[in-house]
Amino acid sequence: MSDERLLSERNPLPTAIPERLRAQLNFLVEVDKLKTVLRQSPLAAVERRENDAEHCWHLAMMVPVLAEYSDEPIDVGRTIQLVVVHDLIEIYAGDTPLYDAEAGHDQEARERAAADRLFPLLPADQAEHFRALWDEFEQRRTPEARFAKAMDRLQPFLLNWMARGGTWQAPGVTVDDVRRRKSVIGDASSSLWSAAREMIDEGVRRGWMRPSA
Template identity: 50%
Template sequence: MDCQRLERQIAFVREVDKLKTIERQTLLTDASRQENDAEHSWHLALMALVLGEYAGGGNIDLLQVIRMVLVHDLVEIDAGDTYCYDEAGYADKALRETTAADRIFNLLPPDQAADMRALWDEFEASRTPEAKFANALDRLQPLMHNVFTNGLMWKKHGIVGSQVVGRNRKIADGAPDLWTVAREMIEKAMDDGHLAP
């Protein structure tokens, strides 16, 4: 057994436990509280298993999607969660997250650090069918939570329909059928007065 390798792996496992403390601007579907990043990542992984048949790229590697969604928000341990409609927060988001990726993934032994970083980079680039599907799920999940909670967080932040459509139209890149459903949800939310037009 390589004790130094194991020490680095345990240090990483300990560090990423902090993901449970990063609060998101998404309510649980029962609206009882905001979810944390760890819950979000778990939910995306399960969504990938359940909704994989709707991936726009056809026959995709679901394990790769699951690995990406489990890793994609680890950088928020350092960078914090940037609300998806926060234009000012997006100004330095890439720099904050890249710096965080450099530190967090390099806690691991070099081979695993490179693997984790490659997953994060693939998700961020959103070029492969797997990354496009992972990104589609990452947008669909909070959209559904907003719909299921009658738009409470949309109302809190003054979000309007055009912002929601603009932010979420990338769902079509990874899962066209899911974008059709998402559009219907957005339109119903506006019709029901849960999202300002």
């Protein structure tokens, strides 16, 4: 959880800068905090955990690369907006590990409170637009939001595969938990979910996941 102080307060921008631009720049400074929020997923390239900014960049790369596998036509540009906005609230709410049920019990309330705090830092029209993007991702009512969510679940899945288990080996996690948590991939792409299921089955054979109880 971040403290109440905005990063821009450490070194305020000149007041001669127009108010709208100053608000936008202050927002961009504030979301630099995303680089400090560590996730549970391991990186593929080096032995450390990824941060939220790295996660969002990877999702933004995955969307245009994998868009052809969406079961429904999607607006790639809008989907990229969804994936780069969806985790910004974690600079205040923190990351909630996927397989930690206890940490997830108040996740929705924490994240909504963070959205209420973060997006109003922008000028009103942009605050409304960014909040609408965040709500669209959470609600998954559009093809773009469903595909964005699929990328959000597929990205750490790939990293865990490269780590030969990663967070799949957290205490108490079984293959059934992985299948259940990753099944939303299939809401957007039958092809990607089929590939993920193949990887899950192979992960069990290699001993990277615990079998069902």
